[in-house]
Amino acid sequence: MSQRKGAMAAAVTSSKHHEDQEMMMELRRGPWTLEEDNLLMNYIACHGEGRWNLLARCSGLKRTGKSCRLRWLNYLKPDIKRGNLTPEEQLLILELHSKWGNRWSRIAQHLPGRTDNEIKNYWRTRVQKQARQLRVDANSAVFRDAVRCYWMPRLLEKMAATSSAHHHHGELPPPPPLHPSHVACMASSSSPIHGGSHEQDPTTHAPAAGSGSHGGHYYQRYPVDPSPSTSTTSGSTSAAALPPVPCFSELSWVDQYGYGPYSYTADLDGAGVSFDDAAALESLGLDGLDLGPADSDVYSDTTLLDYLNSTCAGGTMMTMMGGGGSVGHNSCGGAMGGGGDADYGRPSSSWRTDELVVQASARRLGDHQHQWGGGI
């Protein structure tokens, strides 16, 4: 808890007859002290939340009602979840922000225990930073596509890795693996154009069968087989209600201009699986997914720039990540850290990897911005 450093407004006034004025002059600002926190918590424990101005007057706190409310909602409330955002939460934020924009409180409603302030800060410090480095607007179609093409797949990868790690270490509660098709459906259905209404609540995307919530998230997962031998790392996942599928991640989307659909296939099990036709999907129980253009060779390489080049201006290919293994051949390929050889033991530094990739992209994008006349 940070100690008192806030500016105590000077209470010096020759006329203290006006009570309101006196209150105003004594109002504290800045970081909250432990004593203040205790006062606030005790008051709320006795009287409940709400009526913040009354609370501010009666609790003995020299704070505004607004300040009390904010302190409670953003910090003291018992169900506040602390710590770093999980990959799932990050993915959800990216997804929901693409639908709703800066509706932080609305987004926060779908991340139990997370506050709008926390989500807003995450967006500004992490996401907007990437956009700045790309020299594009964070709300631009180009950046949104980059997020879908690069960021989300990596989060999916991290989620898979996390799921696997939990599996092997017997951590509780064991998070069931995210079903790739559900993620795909989520990504696909939420596309601003492809997905229909912008205002559709993502929770309504959930199919009735095999659905459920875990940790308050709306992601739909399928039941986990507790046996490590059947974990997702083996390349197939046991599920009672769904057919076995290879361990891959897929995203499908249509960009703001109606181009596409584009799709992404991340090979997570080393099998080099790719899907080029509906029959293959159907055989895996993933029919209904839109996996992108038939001329998928157009998007055959592995970089953000390639994707941007292909969709926006054409141009040279470059590979920014090593590995060179096979990845799915659909549209914007994966570049999933060594292609086709997913490392589930990879430390959590993959976020840094993302940044490096995007930063590398930024330099190239800057070049192409000239080609595009800077009109991104």
Added chain:
DNA sequence: AAATCCGACAACCGCATCGGA
């Protein structure tokens, strides 16, 4: 070791909205 930079996050501010008198 000191200075500087920078990321993360807590907190504040202004405006919008809501609801009751």
Added chain:
DNA sequence: TTCCGATGCGGTTGTCGGATT
């Protein structure tokens, strides 16, 4: 219907601590 206080929301700023020079 209008007014006004309470509350909520999003943008912005301030502060701290770790990283870098």
